[in-house]
Amino acid sequence: MAKIIGLDLGSKTCGIAISDALQMIARALTTVRFESDDYEACLQEVLKILQEQKVKEVVLGLPKHMNGDIGVRGQISIDFSKMLEEHGIQVKLWDERLTTVSAERLLIQGDVSRKKRKKIIDQMAAVQILQSYLDHKGGGF
Template sequence: MSKVLGLDVGSKTIGVAISDALGWTAQGLKTIYWNEPDFQSVQETFKQLIDDHTIEKAVVGLPKNMDGSIGFRGEASQEFAAFLESTFSLQIVMWDERLTTMAAEKVLLEADVSRSKRKKVIDKMAAVMILQGYLDSQP
């Protein structure tokens, strides 16, 4: 089985998580800094990630509004997912990520991680929660 990427796409950073080969657990991999919507700025980085880890599927967090509607951030995530799908022929799964960043923040606060360290890992942690939620939902 190939590994799965989990992505938390923000306007300045993209949190990246990756599954183990069996698709059971998600681990934080890195935070990529970018200038949305310049997809070309991250194309080489993603090509390397996909090639290095034999990725065939990406789970992209879809930030919905609390009423379930899709706002600007959700549309931006969908555009990024479309870029990944068309550029790298990846299978894309959009995953409802409501509250994942808040949940990640809570975990880090409970672990007594300093504010500056939280800022560095929050996106990666949110990506882990997105990917783990997806992996846990698989039969």
């Protein structure tokens, strides 16, 4: 099996996680930083990482309102998924409701300082998105 990349796309950052080759465990990889709403710059960085990691499949967090509606942030993720697909990347949009909140709680429980949390929160949210997908697929623990 091939590795899968998980993405948590924000307005200035994109947290990135990667699975193991067996698609069982997600781990944090990096955070891409870009100018506010410059998704083309983000895309170029993500494509480099996909090439370096030899990955062709991405799970992209899809922000939804608690009632399930898709707002502005959700539409941005949908548009970004289309940009990836134009480059031959297979994209699965995945409900990311509360993943950042959950990641923040895990980091607080782990006694991670506020300064360090700010640096890695996007990666941890990407891990939550990807691990949720892997578990749903049946590969995760």
